[in-house]
Amino acid sequence: MNLRQLVSQTAIYGLSSIVGRFLNYLLVPLYTYTYSAAEYGVVSEFYAYAGFFAVVLALGLETGYFRFRQNPAYASDTIYANALSLLTLANTGFLAAVAYWRQDLADWLRYPDHPEYLVWFAAILALDGITALPFARLRAENHAWRFAGIKLSEIAMTIALNLFFLLLCPKLAQHWPDAAWLRFYDPTLGVGYIFIANLIASLTKWLLLMPQFRRIPVNLNPALLGPMLRYSLPMVVIGFAGMVNEMLDRAILKILLPYDLTTNLKLLGIYGACYKLSILMSLFVQAFRYAGEPFFFAYAGRADAKRAYALVMRYFVIAGVFIFLLVTLFIDFFQYFIGAEYRAGLEVVPILLMANLLLGIYVNLAIWYKLADRTGLGAWVALAGAALTVALNIYWIPLWGYVGSAWATLACYAFMAAASWLLGRHYYPVPYPLARIFSYLLLGIGLYFANRWTLREYHWNAWLSGSLGLMIYLAVVAAFDLKPLIRRS
Template sequence: MRSLLKQLVGESAIYGISGIITKFIGIFLVPLYTNVFEPSDYGTINIINSFFFFVGILVVFALDNSAARWYYDTTEEEDRKKTIASWFWFQLSFTTVVCAGIIGLSGFLSHRLLHTSDSNLFIVSALSVFTGVLPIIVQNWLRMQRKAIHTVVFSLLYSLLTIGLTIYFVLLEQSGVIGVFYAVVIANSLASIYCIFLLKSWISIRYLSIQRLKEMLRFALPMIPTSVAFWIINSSSTFILDYFYNLKEVGIFQLGLTISSAVTLFTSSFQMAWGPFAYSIIQNENAKNVYSTVLTAYTIIANFIALSVALFAYELLVVFTTPDYYSAYLVAGLLSFNSTIYSYVYILEIGNGIVKNNKPLAIAVLLSAVVTTGLLLGLTPLFGKTGTAFSMIFGNLVIPVYVYFAAQKSYYIPYKIALALSLCGFSFGLYILYLLIQTEIAYVNVLIKGVFIIAYIVSGFAALYIWDRKAFDAIRQFYDKLKTRKNKA
């Protein structure tokens, strides 16, 4: 089991390097953007991104999930090519139709959502979706092949290209908001040229299998309403906040979300490694124990990172932004915990994935969408962006809870749920307690934050000792080995 966990940690670390560098560059650009964009400009960008996030989910048609599952059904390359080619040709065709429709309705969409007659933002963004088809498929294909380093190099260069072009258009050319989307279209187009050469033998039309496509679509079908519901949970808040308030409030909320995304340095790298890893060890006799241990380890690390970002969100805003954006600190803090919630689903839902049953996840996300929408409509008018953040957290919690009970019936895994829940509750409780006792004195607040982080670390080891003694002993042995090596050196 240790060798398998070491493999997962290694691949997560490799993916994490890309995420850390990319996120760091993105955060580095925040002070530059806050001197160029007003909060309302951030609001406009968020409206566009939220709309096309929905479009992106729609055109993928959940076939990324299906492709990963069918890919591992065989070791024969010819059969795997049927899976990738079928996915590619369907998504390319569907994306073409959808994006053509958006371009045709660009004037109407601009008037209704952005309160302007300028349709260029929607036209350029639609082109970015079309040109992004191949890069999306290639990144998934590389992860399926467990080519972590190649995946990271491609993703990193792709991100750096996008960021470099964004700097050029926004800061040098001063193209305004549309410069952000010019950068995406050009970066996608250049990346697609490389993807064609890389994937050309895998997406040949001769590998297109209607039968395989039908099977994959049938598996993905329950995920379509789920994808829409997922968008409601994570992105409808933008439009509701704009409806009750204005684009400025949306922009400050978006910046808070950007700061909280620092948590995804860990969660996204884990997610990229987890799916292919988890499915690849299905036949291993220690698989269930590995899944359980991963949940425990993930919970400890994820909550530590979320608590750290949440507590120091204000300081991050002071360093990277201007006073107009400081009020985003509470949103950033709350959404730091929200960034970890859906990641639990990736671990808890693995049992349903193994038995090829996506229905529980679909039901969970639909229930979450209903709860989130109700909370957004109730809390946003009363508490603004803070109410929006709380709505997203409590709405998202529905998913891992429902998925856990459903998956355990299909494929039981001995998770240490009591341990995970205690750590999640304690870390979030520490943050809420800080909000209640914070002072007007900066250095006192920093001292309190440091004490709270230490308290969480101590509580994490204490909880491990009580509920998972084997994991505690393994960590202690690992520490002893490091100490011995250090002494020898």
């Protein structure tokens, strides 16, 4: 894969992620206008837990597969068969354990009346864990369009089922309460139908990936799996620590907020909904990660690899700051994607957008430990970031509420990016354009505060002020980066 392929495949992954996740994101208004903040807090909490388990159940074998398939000592199909067999065994065991202890787990999570939530979520996680490797193979073999098609099909199914369960079924039950098929619809299940829709969509995804499972023998070779796991398991630590940074706030807000359970769930729902407003940055980082990881490994042996990595970082930051400004300067438009009750938390959106941009910078910087086979050191960086997240959340949530969680996320990703850069200088030095990177970050933050000042002091039209700020940024980018790039081309 070359730089042009990286850009094109990032566009494909980005298009599928942005279009798909944006369509899925349109469910947020449905949820926030249908359910109270306390009810939506239950959804936010469960999906926070899901993030942790998704990392553990993938066993880090996506990155391990990318690394080992480049090794001529191993056949690619053999590596794939062993990794897929291990993932299937581990995820099936996880689902069986949750199903067996479902009531005990539901009591512990304070949802004693809904143990079925846990079984449904365990099934979703198991299907996602098993299908992680087929998706990795599609990425490695540059089947970006098939990858995108399956992802979009899953999201389309999720949307259709949510609309069916949350909008159509209540209306049909109201007009034809004695219809026979309504025996399968229980309005008291509430947010449970969100989980059911997700489960059916995950089953659909698994069926669409069946060609990647055919003619794959069950194979558990310790001589191969041993080295793979030694390389991959630190990625679990890194991914789990990343989930601590990304999801811990929504998992523990219910516990650390100094109010009663109902109020805590309401505030959790507000924070979870406002977190969704940073979705564009998250989508951009995710799309880049999908295309970037295969590119970094494939490009590593070239003489100009480090120069290419520096160039990638430079334009990643330019695009990331643009997304930051797009959302923050036009927040008056984006706020209508969530219900009025949830808009009390809009102050966290700029903080979370910048935090996710720093996460993307860390993703770029962290290539050093993957290429230098220092995943253990990468794990220590992630663990240190997770420890910082835990400490800051415990300290700041009782003081500042969910705003403290947002600042903790930003502080963590800033620390991890700095630590990764310092270690990378020693183990895999890349000439990143630090002055240019910091200049664009400061320009974006400065334009955001200038926009707030003009709105507050001079009562400018919000659209006019936001458009002016965005135009200034694009003019600077055109003068200092696009023109020189076009001239060199």
